[in-house]
Amino acid sequence: MKDPASQADRLRALAERFRAGDRRALAQLISLTDDGADHSAEIRSLLDTLAAGKRSALKVGITGSAGAGKSTLAAALIRHRRAAGRSVALLACDPASPITGGALLGDRIRIEYDPADQGVFVRSIATRGAAGGLPPNADAIVRLLEAFGYDEVLIETVGAGQDQLAIRGVADVVVLVVTPSAGDEVQWQKAGLLEIADVIAVNKSDLPGADATAASLREMLDISGGDAGRQPVVKITAATGQGVDELWGMVEIARRTRSRNTP
Amino acid sequence: MTDRPIRVVLAKLGLDGHDRGIRVVARVLRDAGMEVIYTGLWQTARHVARAVADEDADTVGISLLSGAHLTLVPDLIDALRAEGVGHVPVVIGGIVPDGDVPVLEKMGVARVLGPGTTLERIVGSFRELAAASRAGQRR
Numbered sequence: 001m002k003d004p005a006s007q008a009d010r011l012r013a014l015a016e017r018f019r020a021g022d023r024r025a026l027a028q029l030i031s032l033t034d035d036g037a038d039h040s041a042e043i044r045s046l047l048d049t050l051a052a053g054k055r056s057a058l059k060v061g062i063t064g065s066a067g068a069g070k071s072t073l074a075a076a077l078i079r080h081r082r083a084a085g086r087s088v089a090l091l092a093c094d095p096a097s098p099i100t101g102g103a104l105l106g107d108r109i110r111i112e113y114d115p116a117d118q119g120v121f122v123r124s125i126a127t128r129g130a131a132g133g134l135p136p137n138a139d140a141i142v143r144l145l146e147a148f149g150y151d152e153v154l155i156e157t158v159g160a161g162q163d164q165l166a167i168r169g170v171a172d173v174v175v176l177v178v179t180p181s182a183g184d185e186v187q188w189q190k191a192g193l194l195e196i197a198d199v200i201a202v203n204k205s206d207l208p209g210a211d212a213t214a215a216s217l218r219e220m221l222d223i224s225g226g227d228a229g230r231q232p233v234v235k236i237t238a239a240t241g242q243g244v245d246e247l248w249g250m251v252e253i254a255r256r257t258r259s260r261n262t263p
Numbered sequence: 264m265t266d267r268p269i270r271v272v273l274a275k276l277g278l279d280g281h282d283r284g285i286r287v288v289a290r291v292l293r294d295a296g297m298e299v300i301y302t303g304l305w306q307t308a309r310h311v312a313r314a315v316a317d318e319d320a321d322t323v324g325i326s327l328l329s330g331a332h333l334t335l336v337p338d339l340i341d342a343l344r345a346e347g348v349g350h351v352p353v354v355i356g357g358i359v360p361d362g363d364v365p366v367l368e369k370m371g372v373a374r375v376l377g378p379g380t381t382l383e384r385i386v387g388s389f390r391e392l393a394a395a396s397r398a399g400q401r402r
């Protein structure tokens with residue numbers, strides 16, 4: 001149906017608008033990248049040209065169970081980063097039905113920003129048939145956001161619990177969001193979640209039990225942390241922004257540590 | 264190759280706080296294989312337009328129960344144009360007096376689906392409009 005020549009023309013036109021800073025071109029290129037169709041090779045080579053000479057963004061993964069407050073934290077981080085004068089994009093992933101392919105993408109309910117603000121970009125993505133809590137082309141979509149010029153890119157995973165390891169390959173720093181709940185620490189450890197996280201945020205600290213959860217996490221991580229030292233644990237209330245500044249400080253420290261350790 | 268799923272932004276415009284209807288529509292469209300981006304209550308025209316643009320939606324469905332459709336809809340149409348997505352078909356659901364339907368259509372609304380609309384017709388409407396909108400974009 002689509003003849004290859006017109007498809008190539010269309011990509012070229014989109015790339016030109018993208019380079020000129022047209023947000024709609026970014027939105028459309030993400031759709032083409034997300035459809036997993038036959039032109040993904042063209043898109044990847046296009047990406048290489050678009051990304052050439054661009055500064056890389058700080059990519060922060062936000063993972064944790066459904067309802068932990070990932071979207072609410074993303075919204076708080078967007079406010080925090082905009083207040084610091086940084087531009088920020090959010091890729092919010094939700095699961096698609098394996099049977100119909102349909103999806104309810106509801107993360108935007110939690111995310112408020114000024115519609116006139118050009119320094120924010122929010123995109124909802126369905127993780128169609130993909131394991132790992134991310135869509136198959138997540139890395140390419142993140143590179144598009146980076147090449148468009150956002151200083152920081154946040155990636156909210158689906159939060160299915162066990163399958164969060166893919167985020168490690170895409171993000172520079174992974175934040176695990178947990179909530180106060182006695183006894184779950186052992187489950188998080190068994191699921192391997194604590195290992196992939198660089199920073200652990202105990203969200204909903206306005207509810208009882210946050211101190212106990214943070215303390216037992218620290219204790220558990222002290223035992224398994226080894227020479228590198230354990231990951232930092234911070235109490236936050238994403239709903240009010242409490243603790244988010246401290247969390248961001250830890251994210252920046254983790255980024256520096258990681259870039260020292262991985263050449 | 265299979266085309267990627269239809270993307271629909273669903274939103275409530277204005278001040279009424281009833282979202283039961285739009286949540287039903289969201290589930291029905293999802294079960295029909297669409298990607299439904301639900302933005303929640305109390306949206307302004309500019310918020311909705313920004314979501315339609317950045318989410319690269321094929322259609323946008325608006326639920327209106329407040330009776331303020333004759334002022335909210337022109338605002339939305341203007342906001343969509345300002346975001347460069349004036350071509351995206353707008354579906355209005357909710358309570359609209361019969362006499363206002365042609366008025367809304369003249370403003371640029373693609374379809375008005377009243378309270379009695381069957382779920383099949385809702386799904387069919389979004390399918391048709393999305394297909395037409397994609398075909399128009401490709402040209």
Ligand SMILES: Nc1nc2c(ncn2[C@@H]2O[C@H](COP(=O)(O)OP(=O)(O)O)[C@@H](O)[C@H]2O)c(=O)[nH]1
Pocket residue numbers: 064065066067068069070071072073110159203204205206207236237238239240
């Ligand atoms: N009490 C409290 N509730 C919160 C906080 N952050 C998020 N929530 C609530 O937790 C629920 C799930 O939040 P959401 O951000 O959608 O979680 P996600 O599924 O991980 O993205 C919502 O009802 C939020 O209002 C918080 O700091 N304190």
Ligand SMILES: [Mg+2]
Pocket residue numbers: 070071072106107156
């Ligand atoms: Mg979420």
